[in-house]
Amino acid sequence: MINYIIKRVILSFLTIIAISMMSFFIIEIPPGDQVDRYKEIAQSRAQEPDPDDLEYLRKYLGLDQPQYIRYLKWIFNLAQGDLGLSFQYYHGVHVYEKISNLLDDRLWLTVALSGFTAIVTWSFAIPIGIYSAIRQHSVGDYVFTFMGFSGLAVPDFLLGLVLMYVAFAYFDQSVGGLNSADYANKAWDLARIKDLIDHLWVPAIVLGTSGTAGLIRVMRNNLLDEMSKPYVVTARSKGMRPLSVILKYPVRVAINPLISTIGYILPSLVSGSIIVSVVLSLPTLGPLLLEAITSEDVYLAGFIIFIAGVLTVVGTLISDILLAIVDPRIKYAAD
Numbered sequence: 001m002i003n004y005i006i007k008r009v010i011l012s013f014l015t016i017i018a019i020s021m022m023s024f025f026i027i028e029i030p031p032g033d034q035v036d037r038y039k040e041i042a043q044s045r046a047q048e049p050d051p052d053d054l055e056y057l058r059k060y061l062g063l064d065q066p067q068y069i070r071y072l073k074w075i076f077n078l079a080q081g082d083l084g085l086s087f088q089y090y091h092g093v094h095v096y097e098k099i100s101n102l103l104d105d106r107l108w109l110t111v112a113l114s115g116f117t118a119i120v121t122w123s124f125a126i127p128i129g130i131y132s133a134i135r136q137h138s139v140g141d142y143v144f145t146f147m148g149f150s151g152l153a154v155p156d157f158l159l160g161l162v163l164m165y166v167a168f169a170y171f172d173q174s175v176g177g178l179n180s181a182d183y184a185n186k187a188w189d190l191a192r193i194k195d196l197i198d199h200l201w202v203p204a205i206v207l208g209t210s211g212t213a214g215l216i217r218v219m220r221n222n223l224l225d226e227m228s229k230p231y232v233v234t235a236r237s238k239g240m241r242p243l244s245v246i247l248k249y250p251v252r253v254a255i256n257p258l259i260s261t262i263g264y265i266l267p268s269l270v271s272g273s274i275i276v277s278v279v280l281s282l283p284t285l286g287p288l289l290l291e292a293i294t295s296e297d298v299y300l301a302g303f304i305i306f307i308a309g310v311l312t313v314v315g316t317l318i319s320d321i322l323l324a325i326v327d328p329r330i331k332y333a334a335d
Helices: 002-027 034-044 051-060 067-079 104-134 139-153 156-171 190-227 230-237 242-248 250-254 256-260 262-268 274-279 285-294 298-326 328-334
Strands: 085-090 096-098
Touching: 002 067, 002 298, 034 051, 067 298, 104 139, 104 190, 104 242, 104 250, 104 256, 104 285, 139 190, 156 190, 156 274, 190 250, 190 256, 190 274, 230 242, 242 250, 250 256, 256 298, 262 298, 274 285, 285 298
Parallel strands: none
Antiparallel strands: 085 096
16 A cells, blocks of 8 residues: 555656646747737837847846746746746836735635535535436436536536526626625625625536536446445345445445546646636636736746646545545555
8 A cells, every 4th residue: 555655656746747847838839928929019009119128028037048947947936935927917117926916815716616616516416326326217317317418518608607697687696706896805804705605606506517417427327337236236135224235335336436536626726617717707717827828928827737737646646545545456456
């Protein structure tokens, strides 16, 4: 078991190094840099920037150095907690916004939204999946199957638009954003937290529908496979109650694939659904990542992509370890 964990940790560390390189260099693939974009914006406003100022700006931002030098400096600064500067937020006189300031509220709001969505998803998916397997071919099974396929088929952003209309037309509630206008710029207190909770339900439904539908199908199919195996028949023949048999044995095995979903639940804490965030005006990291990529803000986009990649690796590592604990077959195969 220990050897298995050590191997997974080493592979995860090497994967994180590769992700850091990809996060930095892929963003720089498009031609030009932030200074070129600044020049284009100035020219679109009928302004011609001074070439000397552009050259100074390029040196100030370190864009005149080779890519590998900038990458090494970026990694070294990240290790020290310096996330760098965002090029797209320019305050004049070569003053740029720190990335840490941009991520302040957005990061915690993204964690709150995604964490609440994950709880709702698992709370509905597991019981419904168990019910559909136990009551196979019943009316309830058909209803949940139809709802599951509908949840997978309907785009998240379209569902968001429909719920926004329903909430405004029938409940007289504006669901854009995660806070009311009165609390958007206020300090965090109990009143603002309550207002946040009141606004979480629509984004949670929109972001969790497809995930819940998929997990229901996975749980149902895996449980049906396990219920037909000999150890379940043996347990029933010894007089155990059917529900007790199912909850004690097949469910524990059928839930293994759901543990694997931790690998993509964690990165969703950072990126989330960008289109849904834009449609619902959510102040999360998704729209910020979109703005950074479109404006070629290398350090901001690279950091968000890097964090999403790291969380994917960490989530996969956690799920691998949990699976090895829950399912001894994995541990023995690794040994």
